[in-house]
Amino acid sequence: MCRWLAYFGKPVLMDAVLYGPQHSLIEQSLSSRLGAEPTNGDGFGIGWYGRYGAGVFKSIEPAWNDRNLHELAGHIESHLFLAHVRATSGTAVQQTNCHPFRYDGRLFCHNGVVRDWPKVKRDLVLAVDPELYPLIEGSADSEVLFYLALTFGLKEDPPAAVARTIGLVEQVGRAHDVEFPFQGTIATTDGERLWGFRYSSEGKSRSLFYTSSYESLRALYPDDPRLELFDDETRLVVSEPLGDLPGVWNEVPEASYGIIQPGQDELHQFRPEP
Amino acid sequence: MCRWLAYFGKPVLMDAVLYGPQHSLIEQSLSSRLGAEPTNGDGFGIGWYGRYGAGVFKSIEPAWNDRNLHELAGHIESHLFLAHVRATSGTAVQQTNCHPFRYDGRLFCHNGVVRDWPKVKRDLVLAVDPELYPLIEGSADSEVLFYLALTFGLKEDPPAAVARTIGLVEQVGRAHDVEFPFQGTIATTDGERLWGFRYSSEGKSRSLFYTSSYESLRALYPDDPRLELFDDETRLVVSEPLGDLPGVWNEVPEASYGIIQPGQDELHQFRPEP
Amino acid sequence: MCRWLAYFGKPVLMDAVLYGPQHSLIEQSLSSRLGAEPTNGDGFGIGWYGRYGAGVFKSIEPAWNDRNLHELAGHIESHLFLAHVRATSGTAVQQTNCHPFRYDGRLFCHNGVVRDWPKVKRDLVLAVDPELYPLIEGSADSEVLFYLALTFGLKEDPPAAVARTIGLVEQVGRAHDVEFPFQGTIATTDGERLWGFRYSSEGKSRSLFYTSSYESLRALYPDDPRLELFDDETRLVVSEPLGDLPGVWNEVPEASYGIIQPGQDELHQFRPEP
Amino acid sequence: MCRWLAYFGKPVLMDAVLYGPQHSLIEQSLSSRLGAEPTNGDGFGIGWYGRYGAGVFKSIEPAWNDRNLHELAGHIESHLFLAHVRATSGTAVQQTNCHPFRYDGRLFCHNGVVRDWPKVKRDLVLAVDPELYPLIEGSADSEVLFYLALTFGLKEDPPAAVARTIGLVEQVGRAHDVEFPFQGTIATTDGERLWGFRYSSEGKSRSLFYTSSYESLRALYPDDPRLELFDDETRLVVSEPLGDLPGVWNEVPEASYGIIQPGQDELHQFRPEP
DSSP states (O other), rough: OOEEEEEEEEEEEEEHHHHHHTTTTTHHHHHHHHSSOOOOOOOOEEHHHHHHHHEEEEESSSSSTOHHHHHHHHHHHHEEEEEEEOOSSOOSOOOGGSSSETTTTTEEEEEETOOOOOOOOHHHHSSSTTGGGGGSSSOOEEHHHHHHOOOTTTTHHHHHHHHHHHHHHHHHHHTTSSSOOOEEEEEEEOSOOEEEEEEEEESOOOOOOOSSHHHHHHHHSOOOOGGGOOTTOOEEEEEEEEEOTTTTTTEEOOOOOEEOOOOOOOEEEOOOOO | OEEEEEEEEEEEEEHHHHSSSOOHHHHHHOOSSSSSSSOOOEEEEEEEETTTTTEEEEEOOOTTTHHHHHHHHHTTTEEEEEEEEEOOOOSSSSSGGGEEEEEETEEEEEEEETTTTHHHHHHHTTTTTTTTTGOOOOOOHHHHHHHHHHTTTTTTTTHHHHHHHHHHHHHHHTTTTTTOEEEEEEEEEEESSSEEEEEESSSOOOEEEESHHHHHHHHHTTTTGGGGOOTTEEEESSSEEEEEEESEEEOOOEEEEEOOOOOOOOEEOOOOOO | EEEEEEEEEEEEEHHHHHHHTOHHHHHHHOOOOSSSSSOSSSSSEEEEEEEEEEEEEESSOTTTTTHHHHHHHTTTTTEEEEEEEOOOSOOOSSSGSSSSSEEETTTEEEEEETHHHHHHHHHHTSSSSSTGGGOOSSSHHHHHHHHHHHHHHTTTTTTHHHHHHHHHHHHHHTTTTTTSOOEEEEEEEOSOOOEEEEEEETTTOOOOOOOOOOOHHHHTTTOOOOGGGOTTOOOOESSSSSSSSSOOOOESSSSEEEESSSSSSSEOOOOOOO | OEEEEEEEEEEHHHHHHHSSSSHHHHHHHHOSSSSSSSOSSEEEEEOOOOOOOEEEEESSSOTOHHHHHHHHHTOEEEEEEEEEEESSSSSSSSSSSSSSSEEEEEEEEEEEETTHHHHHHHHHHHHTTTTOOOGOOOOOHHHHHHHHHHHHTHHHOHHHHHHHHHHHHHHHHTTOSSSOEEEEEEEEEOOOOOOEEEEEESHHHHOOEEEOHHHHHHSSSTTTTGGOOOOTTOEEEEOOOSSOTTTEEEEEOSHHHHOOOOOEEEEOOOOOOO
């Protein structure tokens, strides 16, 4: 279990978004309300797009008191970034297990679990493109999901690639008698568009929310003049709402995915591809 | 805010006590119930007495997933040890701020706060014996409390030394218009006896509990054959109860201190010495 | 490249051996003389056998200033232990890549490299017993060597298992046009015997030395009364000599392995098994 | 003993300067040639000025394999920055002991030592302005030097403030029978100018070098098109030369300080102020 946030819109200093509102993501690292676990203190990561491409910063320490995170978020501007706070479901606390994962300008993060991971890991890893396989550095299920999605065409067609990835997870899981093999939400981006997925084999997925208007965002950050930059195209997507304001957040429906992009956003049904 | 545990009794492997019961100290690092903060994830430490004197092990990472802690606690036996999980009240997350502090065979840990620490720090540090001063390595209020207590005779008479220490904290605090300068509980030991203090300037101190019978301890750890070693002299002192069993824990009264020792234990009123 | 030390003999506090002599292993972490790299600062680990089985302690920080290592080595006695300081050949600096690796009471450490690791990794990992596969937690070549050796019977016949492991490494490497696939030394133990291997595909292996007499050991540690415990059965095996004393160290010949055990030790030729 | 680098000039991505040349600062962390110690692996720090003021990033791990440092240096542009790799002379390896230190837009780093630090620490700390005192977070001599310099007017007149600081160190040291109380080099900046000092009580100071022409800089980084930005005002100041090129580096004379600034730079004699 973990928590994540994605920002898409006008370039902002990341700290304005990460630390700003009451019940921010950083606060959720210490005490989340909707998560399966209240504490997400097993490391964190941020990934951003800026003038020099996609950058990542990861740490095995909790986000809430990490001074480096606060510094960097106060010096790096981005129009599109992901932040993730981790609660391990068993794999080691190490930077290579921290999200977001990156490959060739793509970022990826996941909140949830591939159930009975030790049982299914080998079959799933074997399905990763042998060219990509040596790039797997950690032991987390989420990293393997990313490399499976890359294997299945994440760079060309993210919804299809994620559908095949989760389809394979379900097929392999069921072959090993795992009742509900996949649970979670996924965010992935190429720096221009952002895809968010919500799905679980049991039909009761981790929560996923997004903002859809300028007014919602301004309500979340009423006091920060830097955030007057927000415009009608700016969006936040989060695994758990920031703040307590009614009317700000739209829930992504069960078994759906959304695309945040310049112009009209999209929301579609999601079905794993066997 | 922090949580701590002290064990006194027959030598046991530390992991039996630390990880055993429901709502153990390690679980409290992730989610404490009585603390001012639910999470105590800003580092931890253990200090123990064994065949080769007093040892300490400290880390800036959360206790709950620390593999080294689990290993060591499963290999080191002790008849008297302290364990502490930290939630910083503002000072840096670094090993030198982790408890227990050690000097010349003495261990010391603290749960609570010297209020308005930046205001009063200099005056308190100046009162530390200049011979001891260079040994202060961190920036935490608790470490300075320890060196003040050493300055005031902790090695000879712990209750008197702690009374003078807290007396000075109150005097200096009040000179700086701090309404309630001290809050907390303290554990200190020389390897033979264990002193536990509960006091706050406002008369509403952090909680402190102890076990007083073999039956209580066996109730806490019913399933662990290693703990059949417990005898009538074995005691646990904790800042927050382990487990949910009624009748196991005795509360140390407000403004009191206790001495756990071979033979009859003692419980006394505590009053700071101006 | 890394450096390691193995101790076999009378139980001693580990710090006596690790920190004692001039040019000790801890000093080698900072500045080794025979290593391919002078600094071995990418983490370290110790693994020991004691009253409660095999324990390990690992850290991603350099050994030379690690206070926890010094503490623990000063409190844990062992009759057989391995210590390893790491210089990564490219894989991440994380605890799961630190040696010694442990499985079911066996410890294993390696100094050297599987050449062109990214090329050959997948084929080698596929050869690991699928039951063992999920236990691989890191990304280092050395950990895979260990799981291959376990797959090939390390618990029953270490020399045969290591011969098959390195045989496979050479076979897979050559299939990928790697001229000299394996280089290094290996130490492995079950807590009763210790096996040390020296081999490289090119016939110019990393160094490996051992002591063979009480006099040698006493010469290394002349001033430490704790080490009067040494007896004629006590041995040190090291990847680089400690100290500068002539006549203390015997070199393990190229393409050989030794067995340190109660009674007569053994030294044999080593040949990979294709 | 430590090593540091200061860059002043056209804005560049920090990685171009830090990782570029043969024998770069990052390489010096692993293996320095002129330092008292060859390895500077006890943490590191960078401090930079950019669009959003002065930022710092610090870590207790060695610089050479730190992925976060490499990432950040590849995403943050600066016209003036300091980088420091640490070799502790005894104080703890913790972020609060890592350079550069920052206060109110000023950065400060030091390479060298206040001799017999435990003896003189208390007297020196007492001389720090009581308003600044609570901001001292670590235990290193260098941090106290910074707060002394701030106490003595670093913001108004750096050469005078550093002269009084070192004057006090010498006075206090000699009162404690320390023969040569100060040794080292210092860099400090306000984001517009850069001051570099070289001085030691014994008249044999740590080395300090600077570049003085466009040609020198281009010779250091011949292959990096990003560094075509260098102009005649761009300067590097380093505690140890990068690269092996003859004629590139000018040595700052013993007991001197330089000012790098827009327009004409300056070089003056330095004398501590008692």
